[in-house]
Amino acid sequence: MSDNKYLLEMIDICKQFPGVKALDNAQLKLRPGTVHALMGENGAGKSTLMKCLFGVYIEDGGEIFIEGKKVHFDNPRQALDNGVAMVHQELNQVLKRDIMDNIWLGRYPKNMGIVDQKTMFDETKKVFDELDIDVNPKMKIGRLSVSQRQMVEIAKAVSYNAKILVLDEPTSSLTQEEVEHLFKIINKLRDKGCGIIYISHKMEEILQISDEVTVMRDGKWVGTKPASELTTDKIIQMMVGRDLTNRFPPKTNKPGEVILEVKNLTATYQPSIQDVSLELKAGEILGVAGLVGSRRTELLETIFGIAHHSQGEIILHGKPVNNKDSRYAIKNGFALLTEERRATGIFGGMSIKFNSIIANLNHYAKAGVLNDKKMDGDTQWVIDSMNVKTPSAKTQIKSLSGGNQQKVIIGRWLLTDPEVLLLDEPTRGIDVGAKYEIYQLIIDLANKGKGVMVVSSEMPELLGICDRIAVMSNGRLAGVENTENLDQEKIMKLAAKYI
Amino acid sequence: MDKTIDKKNIGEWLLNYSLYIVLGLMIVVVIIVDPRFLTLKNITNILSQASTRGILALGVAGLIVLQGTDLSAGRILGVTAIVSASLLQSTTYASRMYPDLPALPLIVPMVVAVIIGAVFGLINGFGVAKLHLHAFIITLGTQLIAYGVSCIYIDRPPLGAQPIANFDERYTKFVTGSIKFGSVQIPYLIFYLAIVAVVMWFIWNKTTLGKNMFAIGGNPEAAAVSGVNIVKNIMIIFLISGILYGLAGFLEAGRVGSATSNTGINYELDAISACVVGGVSFSGGVGTIPGVLIGTVILQFINYGLNFIGVNAYLQYIIKGLIIILAVSIDVRKYIAKK
DSSP: OOSSSOSEEEEEEEEEETTEEEEEEEEEEEOTTOEEEEEOOTTSSHHHHHHHHTTSSOOSEEEEEETTEEEOOSSHHHHHHTTEEEEOSSOOOOTTSBHHHHHTTTSOOEETTEEOHHHHHHHHHHHHHHTTOOSOTTSBGGGSOHHHHHHHHHHHHHHTTOSEEEEESTTTTOOHHHHHHHHHHHHHHHHTTOEEEEEOSOHHHHHHHOSEEEEEETTEEEEEEEGGGOOHHHHHHHHHSSOOOOSSOOOOOOOOSEEEEEEEEEESSSSSOOSEEEEEETTOEEEEEOOTTSOHHHHHHHHHTSSOEEEEEEEETTEEOOOOSHHHHHHTTEEEEOSOIIIIIOOTTSBHHHHHHGGGGGGTEETTEEOHHHHHHHHHHHHHHTTOOOSOTTSBGGGSOHHHHHHHHHHHHHHTOOSEEEEESTTTTOOHHHHHHHHHHHHHHHHTTOEEEEEOSOHHHHHHHOSEEEEEETTEEEEEEEGGGOOHHHHHHHHTTTO | OHHHHHHHHHHHHHHHTHHHHHHHHHHHHHHHHOGGGOOHHHHHHHHHHHHHHHHHHHHHHHHHHTTOOOSSHHHHHHHHHHHHHHHTBOTTOTTOSSTTOOOOOTHHHHHHHHHHHHHHHHHHHHHHHTSOOOHHHHHHHHHHHHHHHHHHHHEETTTEEOOEEOBOHHHHHHHHOEEEETTEEEEHHHHHHHHHHHHHHHHHHHBHHHHHHHHHHHOHHHHHHTTOOHHHHHHHHHHHHHHHHHHHHHHHHHHHTEEOTTTTTTHHHHHHHHHHHTTOOTTSSOOOHHHHHHHHHHHHHHHHHHHHTTOOHHHHHHHHHHHHHHHHHHHHHHHSOOO
16 A cells, blocks of 8 residues: 555444444544544444544554554553644633633643743734635633634644644534534635545535535445535434435324414623514424524523513413523423533433433322332333333433433323423434434324424424424524425525524 | 353353452451451441431432432531530630530531531532532632631631530440440440431331432432422422531530541541442432442441551541442443443
């Protein structure tokens, strides 16, 4: 094999975690001056493979070559020194320090043992100018938006003069414009001869930016193809290992009477939602679309009462309800599935039983003493009716896959017998197969006459399961339309209405 | 391949249980040095010493489950011990603190001690739940306040602070008495600890309050979304801890036979170590009542054992310190991501 054909070769990489074979002879070959998309369902091993490259994990077997030379990194430091940089999905930044401190962290330029602030500033500025990033390097990084922080992280990678740059889900929190900016930067780096490994779930983006696509499944390499030969369907087929003709279950629900009216709702603490009015019918699935920062989550949180409103009304069955906090909301028949499952959804160290019953304790308690039999019965109901795949009800929820965790939490809320379900990104971080099950669950709920609001960043998903879609733009409602009158372009246009 | 995994697993197992191995070895060493250690009398001694500390630890444990801690436990025990003691001095003792006080029913000073403990618990709870102070800070404050209150209470100018002793016989009996089972004398104190432990086990495992406590300790954000009343539940857990400190204080004065402004000093550290040794995690949301009891008894065994074989008192501090560090290091290991 010629030495210069590939910038990076990872061959037969294996990595075993307790109980799981995370990587099973995985491989990746990256050419210089190309963008190489790395795809696969959650848990397919993409991030693990990249962490092996970056020295975060140590692979059990396999070989890594950079420009034909065998390498092995014990830690990220060594990877960085050898021209490999990675922008992680979760940004690891010291929010209370300024931008240049973050960029030079761990390798402060020094002058006779004293940190050289001027060099730091000048070098940072140089990289920022090169990448068209317009922020002051002396700003506290915590004051930047998530997208700006992402840019800073990329600039940091560039400042290491990295030849190989790994971007793990870089656009998950970016607006369309910001994505364009990011792509400009990526193109610049590609023209410089860098190799870029790009992990993303967004098919359209992948097909737009990448030269080659490698697909992984269950820790194994499935295939590498030029992006020009691929379509969204072909990629999904490779990822899932079967034809996924029906990404969405048939819509069987029939919307009925209006049960929930939201009138002129404005949140107390701005920036948040302003003057939002909408209606939700029994048996209806109402999608909420919008860009990051369009305050979709805030809309749900304000309805649920964990964010306060200064104006407006929430009317359930013609009667105004006052959701002062989550307890009142639950009593009034509302349920909220939060966006960040790990941070605000699951009790990771606790059992499935605990996670199932925790929002419904009042139903099991007499004078504060709980009835175990009732709780066990309801837990079993959650496991059965949500089709949770688990060895037992005592299993810690964190050992389940994301999809099964999500099913437990949906079950938790169903136990409270809500009339209105507010679902915030219900399929985030869930693999394609399990997504279908969640869609089916949502449609089943609507069939039972519940009103369901679904916030999602994946427009095909909203178009696939919703009866109507409300589009938020910069805290305001840009429009509510029947799904059949909408497509992605129209949604995007509405989403940009107030920006 | 299999062999290496086996070796790894054994290593892992040894590490995870290293604390208990070390503690077990220490007890074995004590027994080897002086086989007389293993007498029934010593064991009942250890258990009755462990009782007040156990009650204290059961109070602190709930706060650690809530991701908090309590530095004031020992001093609150101290102030409640002093107050109970002052109300229960023998009526025939000339220099009583309250010379005109009639012989009170035992329940009165006990209730007073519990109320004082409860008030301190509520102050701590208010600080954590309402003022959003870290438990470390608010309990550091109440620790000093409780100490100050003790000193003022006990100070009798112009004589100055006097140890409060010479208790009413009923009190001494109630605390240090024992029941004879066959040839074995079982101190009442062990029963008191057992009763408190059963009640606490019930609260932790069978009540809404208990589930809510684990929810708040495990993931406060998720608990808030799930409709758990965070403020109320934190306040109640702190209130319960205060009640237990009061109870422990009432028993401790009787057990020791006197109370001074130094009663209870550093007890919170023993209680916290007992919790940590017993598997109550500082990262919150994890812990069991049997664990706390086992932690308390093990530490008391070592305490007593080291004294028994005459280990230098200063060296004992160093050993205790090392045990805490070891316990927490092992606990933390369970929660850091494996690479």
